[in-house]
Amino acid sequence: MADQVSSKIIAFFEERGISRRDFLKLCGASAAALGLSPLMHGPIAEALAAAARRPSLVWLDFQECLGCTESTVKAVNPGPAQLLLNILSADYWEAIMAPAGFPATADLQDQVKKGGYICVVEGAIPTRIPQAMTGGTVGTGEAAALRLGPTALETANQVCKRAAAVVCAGTCSSYGGVQAAAPNPTGAKGVQAAIGVKTVNLPGCPVNPVWIVTTVVHNLLFKRLPTLDAHGRPKFIYGQLNHNLCPRRAHFDAGEFVEQFGTAAEARHLCLYKMGCKGPATYSNCPLVLWNDRQSWCIGAGAPCIGCTEPDFWDRMMPFYSRLENVPVPGFLGVEVGADRIGSTLFAATVAGAAIHAGVTAVKRRRRSQEQEGQGKDREGGEGQ
Numbered sequence: 001m002a003d004q005v006s007s008k009i010i011a012f013f014e015e016r017g018i019s020r021r022d023f024l025k026l027c028g029a030s031a032a033a034l035g036l037s038p039l040m041h042g043p044i045a046e047a048l049a050a051a052a053r054r055p056s057l058v059w060l061d062f063q064e065c066l067g068c069t070e071s072t073v074k075a076v077n078p079g080p081a082q083l084l085l086n087i088l089s090a091d092y093w094e095a096i097m098a099p100a101g102f103p104a105t106a107d108l109q110d111q112v113k114k115g116g117y118i119c120v121v122e123g124a125i126p127t128r129i130p131q132a133m134t135g136g137t138v139g140t141g142e143a144a145a146l147r148l149g150p151t152a153l154e155t156a157n158q159v160c161k162r163a164a165a166v167v168c169a170g171t172c173s174s175y176g177g178v179q180a181a182a183p184n185p186t187g188a189k190g191v192q193a194a195i196g197v198k199t200v201n202l203p204g205c206p207v208n209p210v211w212i213v214t215t216v217v218h219n220l221l222f223k224r225l226p227t228l229d230a231h232g233r234p235k236f237i238y239g240q241l242n243h244n245l246c247p248r249r250a251h252f253d254a255g256e257f258v259e260q261f262g263t264a265a266e267a268r269h270l271c272l273y274k275m276g277c278k279g280p281a282t283y284s285n286c287p288l289v290l291w292n293d294r295q296s297w298c299i300g301a302g303a304p305c306i307g308c309t310e311p312d313f314w315d316r317m318m319p320f321y322s323r324l325e326n327v328p329v330p331g332f333l334g335v336e337v338g339a340d341r342i343g344s345t346l347f348a349a350t351v352a353g354a355a356i357h358a359g360v361t362a363v364k365r366r367r368r369s370q371e372q373e374g375q376g377k378d379r380e381g382g383e384g385q
Helices: 002-014 020-033 038-053 067-073 080-087 101-114 152-160 171-175 191-195 209-222 249-253 339-384
Strands: 057-061 090-093 118-122 165-169 200-202
Touching: 057 152, 067 209, 090 101, 101 152, 118 152, 118 171, 118 209, 152 191, 165 171, 165 191, 165 209, 171 191, 171 200, 200 209
Parallel strands: 057 090, 057 118, 118 165, 165 200
Antiparallel strands: none
């Protein structure tokens, strides 16, 4: 029966242009990203098949650079056409849809009336610029002469509050992004801060398409939103520090750093902490899921992490090529040391350990020698008697 079900599911997707291989890769990758056993590809497949009858997708664009859209539409296995047209149903997405003007507005209003859709928001919401300058991307024809359409704040209130779930794609919609950098003249805010609805935040500049897919799969598989951290991020994605997952972590622990680009240390792929890497203060699974069809990531390409998944990274993590000060690193005997001292601490601890070992060995040898001498004297005494 299981084989029959699997065959039916695969046939369902093949009819929609998704090959068996690509579909199984999607299920396997989703299971891995969710921290599930590979044996869960069956339930994931069933959940994705059921998604064809799930709520539609409404994607809103506000203050952004379209980087998150660019990232998402370049996804592979499956590509955006299969995922957004056959698995979900992208009923409104200003950046890529064919309609414009009145027809586009009518499509959005139809979805809002139905409700229950998944709303993905890209870009921050401006809250402090004159209404005459805050027209939406798509005009409604209902506004006054000086306005191009509803404000971003009005659109977000109208659309997000009728959604079954609101997913913030990228750091801008999650926390305000670079638009919210001091002094923030437009009053840019993330969706939750601007309109007060609960959001699932997928920060990143831009968002990784794997994060969007696995968040949707989680919702379809478990019938609920993922467990979130204090910043509204799914813990299965943002539950660990980049630093702990980084393949260069061993060099950090050994005190081996790149101190200037273009040197032998850089060619040896040593730790980039001294070149400004913010990995010790950044939560995401970038080193695991990678980018560009899982080919590389910032540090893999030789650039330090800039902490783009963190709130206020545009202010807190600047300047990007200056190192974080006083990063605590586990030392020995309960002592915490800075990253600059980790190498010398390791060396000192090794020397101390060697000295202790040598001392213990010497004591054992001395005791053994004394015992042997005592046994020799006892034998001599016995022979004399």
